[in-house]
Amino acid sequence: xxxxxxxxxxxxxxxxxxxxxxxxxxxxxxxxxxxxxxxxxxxxxxxxxxxxxxxxxxxxxxxxxxxxxxxxxxxxxxxxxxxxxxxxxxxxxxxxxxxxxxxxxxxxxxxxxxxxxxxxxxxxxxxxxxxxxxxxxxxxxxxxxxxxxxxxxxxxxxxxxxxxxxxxxxxxxxxxxxxxxxxxxxxxxxxxxxxxxxxxxxxxxxxxxxxxxxxxxxxxxxxxxxxxxxxxxxxxxxxxxxxxxxxxxxxxxxxxxxxxxxxxxxxxxxxxxxxxxxxxxxxxxxxxxxxxxxxxxxxx
Amino acid sequence: xxxxxxxxxxxxxxxxxxxxxxxxxxxxxxxxxxxxxxxxxxxxxxxxxxxxxxxxxxxxxxxxxxxxxxxxxxxxxxxxxxxxxxxxxxxxxxxxxxxxxxxxxxxxxxxxxxxxxxxxxxxxxxxxxxxxxxxxxxxxxxxxxxxxxxxxxxxxxxxxxxxxxxxxxxxxxxxxxxxxxxxxxxxxxxxxxxxxxxxxxxxxxxxxxxxxxxxxxxxxxxxxxxxxx
Numbered sequence: 001x002x003x004x005x006x007x008x009x010x011x012x013x014x015x016x017x018x019x020x021x022x023x024x025x026x027x028x029x030x031x032x033x034x035x036x037x038x039x040x041x042x043x044x045x046x047x048x049x050x051x052x053x054x055x056x057x058x059x060x061x062x063x064x065x066x067x068x069x070x071x072x073x074x075x076x077x078x079x080x081x082x083x084x085x086x087x088x089x090x091x092x093x094x095x096x097x098x099x100x101x102x103x104x105x106x107x108x109x110x111x112x113x114x115x116x117x118x119x120x121x122x123x124x125x126x127x128x129x130x131x132x133x134x135x136x137x138x139x140x141x142x143x144x145x146x147x148x149x150x151x152x153x154x155x156x157x158x159x160x161x162x163x164x165x166x167x168x169x170x171x172x173x174x175x176x177x178x179x180x181x182x183x184x185x186x187x188x189x190x191x192x193x194x195x196x197x198x199x200x201x202x203x204x205x206x207x208x209x210x211x212x213x214x215x216x217x218x219x220x221x222x223x224x225x226x227x228x229x230x231x232x233x234x235x236x237x238x239x240x241x242x243x244x245x246x247x248x249x250x251x252x253x254x255x256x257x258x259x260x261x262x263x264x265x266x267x268x269x270x271x272x273x274x275x276x277x278x279x280x281x282x283x284x285x286x287x288x289x290x291x292x293x294x295x296x297x298x299x300x
Numbered sequence: 301x302x303x304x305x306x307x308x309x310x311x312x313x314x315x316x317x318x319x320x321x322x323x324x325x326x327x328x329x330x331x332x333x334x335x336x337x338x339x340x341x342x343x344x345x346x347x348x349x350x351x352x353x354x355x356x357x358x359x360x361x362x363x364x365x366x367x368x369x370x371x372x373x374x375x376x377x378x379x380x381x382x383x384x385x386x387x388x389x390x391x392x393x394x395x396x397x398x399x400x401x402x403x404x405x406x407x408x409x410x411x412x413x414x415x416x417x418x419x420x421x422x423x424x425x426x427x428x429x430x431x432x433x434x435x436x437x438x439x440x441x442x443x444x445x446x447x448x449x450x451x452x453x454x455x456x457x458x459x460x461x462x463x464x465x466x467x468x469x470x471x472x473x474x475x476x477x478x479x480x481x482x483x484x485x486x487x488x489x490x491x492x493x494x495x496x497x498x499x500x501x502x503x504x505x506x507x508x509x510x511x512x513x514x515x516x517x518x519x520x521x522x523x524x525x526x527x528x529x
Contacts, residue, residue, distance in 0.1 A: 020408065210409060214379065214381040214409055
């Protein structure tokens with residue numbers, strides 16, 4: 001039997017074969033509800049992972065492509081050193097642009113900390129030069145050596161020091177999201193295994209009658225597997241829809257809100273949750289099949 | 301006469317430390333009719349279960365259609381059960397399915413629920429006198445109806461062998477006669493029949509209609525009986 005036929009048989013089923021297992025009523029609803037709850041949580045775990053991933057990428061890319069040169073020099077030497085630094089930077093391979101920040105731009109940078117009335121001209125504020133790198137980047141160690149020789153007051157900050165912990169934190173958050181996703185899948189498998197085992201135990205007499213009339217284990221297991229797979233799929237689909245609605249109702253991404261308002265799906269990410277019912281069905285299929293195979297071997 | 305359909309060779313079966321059956325050798329030839337008798341608890345049901353692979357012998361060999369059950373996996377044993385119809389005293393059914401579907405169960409599990417087979421089902425239900433009860437649920441049936449339904453289910457796949465374990469245990473004499481008649485008819489169609497019963501009157505009634513061999517289980521062994529019947 002081809003994989004396509006097996007898949008079709010699984011979902012379309014054999015109506016006659018499905019009837020051999022008696023309907024289980026309330027417990028069936030509990031299985032579906034549990035699958036729905038797990039899928040709802042899985043949507044959030046997925047949203048967390050994807051948002052953390054985006055954050056890690058953004059921090060990693062944005063900060064990796066820019067660096068800052070800080071020049072601290074006496075006021076009468078400042079202009080000379082800035083010009084020297086810009087010359088060095090212009091001839092450094094890997095530097096795309098280098099631009100000394102204007103007084104207004106420096107004021108804007110400091111404003112959140114010192115307020116709008118900061119008298120920049122009376123303070124010994126270092127001059128900042130913003131550097132944008134090419135895709136290849138520059139040799140930071142080589143540039144430092146050249147600057148030390150030609151611009152004694154220059155300090156190169158390539159953001160490595162504080163970029164790494166941020167990216168690491170975001171990566172761990174992403175890992176946490178995926179771990180949660182896997183744990184949810186594991187919990188769902190455990191729950192369906194218990195439900196399937198209970199159903200198999202409760203239907204011991206049915207199984208004994210089926211064995212008596214020549215039913216093979218694959219036939220008996222199939223009746224239970226199909227039932228639990230469909231419950232897993234239906235529950236997970238309902239939970240996914242509820243989860244997506246809840247994610248949609250979250251505040252939209254804003255610069256001020258930072259990470260919290262960015263929790264959700266963007267663009268093609270919206271397609272990822274559609275896999276949750278399929279994964280739910282696959283988990284239910286595997287868990288029930290394993291439970292049924294094990295249980296049937298215990299019976300004569 | 302062809303090879304034995306069921307053969308037991310020096311078979312023993314122990315359970316819970318005690319030996320229930322010991323050193324049993326027997327061949328059931330195609331088309332033969334056997335009665336198996338003996339007191340309650342002698343091991344008739346155990347013997348029958350050995351004959352269709354529901355139990356494995358603790359010693360010796362059981363061969364179904366010339367193949368040792370020990371060499372069969374669970375699927376092969378299941379496939380062999382389609383060639384061996386079994387009727388139990390407590391004939392179990394799927395209580396949530398109507399009688400029609402219960403009788404057709406062997407067809408269902410073997411994937412043969414097509415129109416031709418369903419036509420046979422109607423004939424079969426008429427043969428056992430249950431045509432009008434097709435939609436009844438098993439708990440609604442009388443003891444006799446359940447036994448006849450179990451027999452119909454046992455023969456729907458046209459098996460080579462029918463094993464009936466105390467099929468008349470819960471029914472009156474008239475119904476027992478009817479059931480016996482059905483078993484004799486099956487035997488005349490060439491089926492091998494073995495009936496476990498402690499009802500000697502049933503055996504006497506059968507011997508007038510069919511050349512039956514009577515076996516007795518006593519002291520854990522199977523022996524030929526007959527002179528005392």
